[in-house]
Amino acid sequence: MTSPTLAQHVLAQAEDPGIVDETGPILDWGFAAEIFPEMLMAFLKVTLVVTVVGTIIAAALGLIIAIMIMVLPRPLAWIVRWAANFIRMTPIVVQLLFLFWSFLWLDPMVIGVIVFGVHYATYMSEVYRAGIESVPQGQWEATTALSMSAVRTWRRVIIPQALRSTVPALGNYAISMFKDTPFLFVISVPEMVTVAQTIGAQTFRYNEAITIAGLIFLAASYPTALLISRLEKRLAYAN
Amino acid sequence: MPTPTEQPSPTPAATAAAETPVIEFQDVEKRFGDNVVLKDLDFTVGRGERVTLIGPSGSGKTTILRLVMTLEELTDGYIFVDGEPLTHEERDGRRVPVSKKHQKNLRTRIGMVFQQFNLFPNMTVLENIIEAPIHVLGRSKEEAVAKAHDLLEQVGLSDKADAHPTSLSGGQQQRVAIARALAMDPEILLLDEVTSALDPEVVGEVLNILRRVAETTDVTMLIVTHEMSFARDVSHKVMMFDGGHVVESGPPEKIFSEPDHDRTKAFLGAVLRDT
Numbered sequence: 001m002t003s004p005t006l007a008q009h010v011l012a013q014a015e016d017p018g019i020v021d022e023t024g025p026i027l028d029w030g031f032a033a034e035i036f037p038e039m040l041m042a043f044l045k046v047t048l049v050v051t052v053v054g055t056i057i058a059a060a061l062g063l064i065i066a067i068m069i070m071v072l073p074r075p076l077a078w079i080v081r082w083a084a085n086f087i088r089m090t091p092i093v094v095q096l097l098f099l100f101w102s103f104l105w106l107d108p109m110v111i112g113v114i115v116f117g118v119h120y121a122t123y124m125s126e127v128y129r130a131g132i133e134s135v136p137q138g139q140w141e142a143t144t145a146l147s148m149s150a151v152r153t154w155r156r157v158i159i160p161q162a163l164r165s166t167v168p169a170l171g172n173y174a175i176s177m178f179k180d181t182p183f184l185f186v187i188s189v190p191e192m193v194t195v196a197q198t199i200g201a202q203t204f205r206y207n208e209a210i211t212i213a214g215l216i217f218l219a220a221s222y223p224t225a226l227l228i229s230r231l232e233k234r235l236a237y238a239n
Numbered sequence: 240m241p242t243p244t245e246q247p248s249p250t251p252a253a254t255a256a257a258e259t260p261v262i263e264f265q266d267v268e269k270r271f272g273d274n275v276v277l278k279d280l281d282f283t284v285g286r287g288e289r290v291t292l293i294g295p296s297g298s299g300k301t302t303i304l305r306l307v308m309t310l311e312e313l314t315d316g317y318i319f320v321d322g323e324p325l326t327h328e329e330r331d332g333r334r335v336p337v338s339k340k341h342q343k344n345l346r347t348r349i350g351m352v353f354q355q356f357n358l359f360p361n362m363t364v365l366e367n368i369i370e371a372p373i374h375v376l377g378r379s380k381e382e383a384v385a386k387a388h389d390l391l392e393q394v395g396l397s398d399k400a401d402a403h404p405t406s407l408s409g410g411q412q413q414r415v416a417i418a419r420a421l422a423m424d425p426e427i428l429l430l431d432e433v434t435s436a437l438d439p440e441v442v443g444e445v446l447n448i449l450r451r452v453a454e455t456t457d458v459t460m461l462i463v464t465h466e467m468s469f470a471r472d473v474s475h476k477v478m479m480f481d482g483g484h485v486v487e488s489g490p491p492e493k494i495f496s497e498p499d500h501d502r503t504k505a506f507l508g509a510v511l512r513d514t
Contacts, residue, residue: 141310142357146371146423147347156370160361 032208042195057117062124088122100187131162171228259322267316289460291470294480350425354432358404365400390418410441
């Protein structure tokens with residue numbers, strides 16, 4: 001005979017009708033409406049800001065990384081590639097904690113924006129790389145035949161054509177980043193899920209707060225995904 | 240002593256010998272790994288001369304154009320453009336690469352039209368044509384646009400300036416590509432199988448435009464084509480290639496009517512039977 005495992009214990013509790021009596025209905029919509037404004041504010045002031053600024057950093061830095069790996073001399077390019085791999089292969093939570101404890105004087109939200117921006121830049125650089133490689137060889141040859149400078153070649157020919165195929169993947173990474181923002185709780189940034197958790201702890205009504213957090217996430221990601229697919233189609237027709 | 244560039248020559252054959260050749264190949268070798276594509280290749284092209292390279296596929300004709308355009312690096316030997324080394328020069332008995340700046344300066348004198356057009360799909364037709372004249376040659380926008388419209392008229396596409404290349408037919412795209420190359424006022428125009436990717440019914444219109452360019456300008460042309468009647472009409476010289484070597488070369492009347500070599504006869508027999 002072994003003692004009951006934790007799972008068995010929890011299952012036994014759940015079957016006990018008493019637990020429902022103690023906590024009332026699973027969702028109290030009145031209470032949900034009451035806490036909604038506070039959560040929406042947390043969403044707008046933290047989650048959305050970190051996502052938007054983080055995405056801008058990631059999109060710009062990702063492109064810079066991709067181009068550096070392609071144009072820098074071999075040893076330097078190798079170092080950039082290695083650094084990008086290192087960042088990509090370590091968990092975002094570890095990076096958040098490391099920078100948080102290393103730079104205690106920095107606003108945790110700034111740390112959050114930097115970590116999300118740089119972490120996702122390493123993913124986006126791979127998307128850009130694939131996009132750049134998808135530009136036909138003949139385009140490069142035409143720029144050589146016209147003696148175009150390297151800067152003009154990248155700016156006017158290669159990047160515009162590479163971006164066309166990367167928009168959907170970049171958009172999906174932006175949505176991923178958005179859904180990773182709850183990790184900010186580890187460095188005590190008051191983003192929406194942290195606020196939900198706090199409300200739960202204070203009122204012992206977790207379901208309402210967590211459900212609203214999920215719905216707000218859904219309400220923001222779904223239209224964004226639609227927007228990306230519309231943009232993708234627009235770009236395809238323009239070509 | 241007048242420099243050659245100051246004297247356009249109406250009859251290239253007569254003056255070519257006296258001038259510095261526009262293109263000179265010296266012991267050129269090109270290998271891809273173990274595969275030797277060109278070996279010990281020597282030839283010159285005079286100012287205003289139009290030379291067509293013919294021969295079976297894989298004989299290295301296209302590679303020659305790509306070497307002149309610096310799209311490929313030669314593995315040995317030297318190429319001179321206007322008497323200046325294009326990729327490498329001999330210094331203290333050693334073969335050393337020329338500076339990037341020097342190469343770029345020479346390269347602006349060379350234009351190329353590709354089999355696959357290679358227009359920039361993210362730009363309009365006009366933008367394709369004015370990009371390099373403005374940003375490479377430093378011309379004013381007004382000047383570049385005026386010249387672009389002029390060239391578009393010459394290739395019969397005046398109404399397509401604001402169109403995107405992808406909305407054009409293959410023949411139209413190739414005409415734009417010709418206009419784009421000419422907008423740079425090249426001394427040398429490289430034509431790499433410019434009609435091979437086109438529908439048969441539009442080949443004629445593209446070739447007619449090139450015939451007119453040949454008649455009305457003194458641009459030096461190096462041509463790779465399978466269109467033998469075009470080669471006969473526009474070339475001063477035809478070079479027959481096989482296995483990376485020049486089998487024979489001479490005026491088109493000679494090569495097409497009474498070639499010396501059996502290899503040339505066999506090749507022309509096969510090609511002309513097709514057309």
